[in-house]
Amino acid sequence: MRSGRILVVGGHGAVGATVTSTLGAWYPERVLPAGRSRGVRVDVTDPAAFGRVLDGLADLAAVVLCVEPPDPGVARLCLARGLHLVDVGATRRLLDGTAALHDLATATGATAVLSVGVAPGLTNLLAARAHRELGGAADRIDTTVLLGSGERHGEDAVRWTVEGLARSAGGARSARVELPGFGTRTAHPFPFSDQYTLRAGLGVPDATTRLCLDSAALTAALFAVRGAARHPRVRDLLVRVFRRVHVGGDGFALRVDALRGARRTTYTLTGRQQSRVTGLVAAHVTRAALAGTLPAGVHHIERLPALAGIPEALAADGVAVHGPDRDPADGAHPGRPDGGCPR
Ligand SMILES: NC(=O)c1ccc[n+]([C@@H]2O[C@H](COP(=O)([O-])OP(=O)(O)OC[C@H]3O[C@@H](n4cnc5c(N)ncnc54)[C@H](OP(=O)(O)O)[C@@H]3O)[C@@H](O)[C@H]2O)c1
Incomplete structure (x- = not known):
């Protein structure tokens, strides 16, 4: 060493x-x-x-x-x-x-x-797994990130998130997504870097990463002010507000769907405190x-x-990985999420 x-x-x-x-x-x-x-x-x-x-x-x-x-x-x-x-x-x-x-x-x-x-990071690792499950020929990867709004996120991370609001994440639409432990949530396209680097790194033509918070009300508020976030003063205000408001919990969830035609492979991951x-x-x-x-x-x-193997190496730290779940189901993988199809 x-x-x-x-x-x-x-x-x-x-x-x-x-x-x-x-x-x-x-x-x-x-x-x-x-x-x-x-x-x-x-x-x-x-x-x-x-x-x-x-x-x-x-x-x-x-x-x-x-x-x-x-x-x-x-x-x-x-x-x-x-x-x-x-x-x-x-x-x-x-x-x-x-x-x-x-x-x-x-x-x-x-x-x-x-x-x-976490995102990028664990999302990249799950996307690569799902892509491999489809023979390395996925034509689309949909990633959903749910963050806990009760966690005390660092200032640098909150500023990054608020600045991301002001940037376009391409032409993808919002989606209703089933997330483990959180039910079905509306998640919005967000400029996480993984969707861009995975396209080149895995050779997947289409990749979109969406964001929601555990509080549906805060998610709606965050994306409602998206246009105003283009102004630097509004962004400063939002950073202050989001550093003070802690209405949810500190759990987070990830879901990655790789698609190839009608075939879908899904991995999910849950944990607490994304900063940790x-x-x-x-x-x-x-x-x-x-x-x-x-x-x-x-x-x-x-x-x-x-x-x-990093996702599994974090099991003792409360990180749980689930998958692959396949659709159409092949009978060998019970526990397939019910629905939850982005778009
Ligand atoms: N990949 C992911 O999943 C992921 C998740 C969360 C966060 N992040 C990234 O991680 C970074 C840190 O986030 P955080 O939540 O830990 O933020 P944070 O709590 O604000 O911590 C930032 C740290 O950097 C130091 N710092 C700030 N400006 C600096 C500068 N100009 N030169 C040297 N040190 C400086 C600060 O200490 P001083 O004030 O003493 O300098 C502070 O200790 C962010 O870039 C965020 O986007 C990535």
Whole structure:
């Protein structure tokens, strides 16, 4: 196993705190939480200073990014130094920019893993499974993400969500979807990065990811103000409101349907506290990178067979995976969800 220390940028945030504590238990005294105000002082908006911090830390092996930088400059600095990179970011533009650094990572022997977390992350892994179940020939993937509005989501994640409201998620329609433990919900197209990167990564022509909250009323309110969210001041207001309003629980649910003509394969997953589970996924990915089981280069999580078992590895943390459920049912898989067909 490669030794060395691990810098967790945003290591005291909602996601980063779990990364810090989990890796800290696995690698005592090798984990360095970082941020602007606590731990190792770094600012991802200042690449020159970030590079100096990297150069000043002896025996650094990996960087876990638990906050989104404005551009892939921070990723470039890490990979140029041969440092492994685990990125929980969910913005397509940034992920595409980091993916373009594949040759650099290959040259330095570093591994970068993108699409790490719940969505993207676990959604990518379930989508790849469902796609494989259809012989690697799915022509559509529909993903639904239900988040608990009672969870204290981190500010960075709430801002990302509010900014996503203002962006178009393409021409897909809202859908009524059956979700384990939550009944049938209306979910709305939302610009999660997985639907874009999966199209290219799996070669699926059509992919849509939809979002709803456990509170149907809050879901309706959120999407009703979608147009107004184009204004920066409204977005600031919404971030403040959504950080204060905690009307639901902290459970989340995922559902991935892969379709090939009339055939459908479905996987579902449930858990509690998406920030914590995102941090746990990042910790597992970091452990695999440090163990040397991942190839050099920049990869989305679903492209790395060594990471395919992460959903099951989270069972002790309360994550439950169900599937594959097939439609038309072949008799071998009872427990098929009743209905729940997006569109
Ligand atoms: N893939 C997924 O499923 C998934 C799920 C949830 C969240 N996320 C992503 O994870 C990231 C973190 O979310 P979160 O909920 O943990 O947010 P958060 O609680 O606001 O945490 C962000 C952390 O980053 C630090 N930070 C903020 N700006 C920084 C900067 N310019 N330079 C260095 N550090 C900075 C903050 O500490 P200081 O104030 O001390 O700097 C804080 O500790 C977001 O980008 C979000 O989109 C992904």
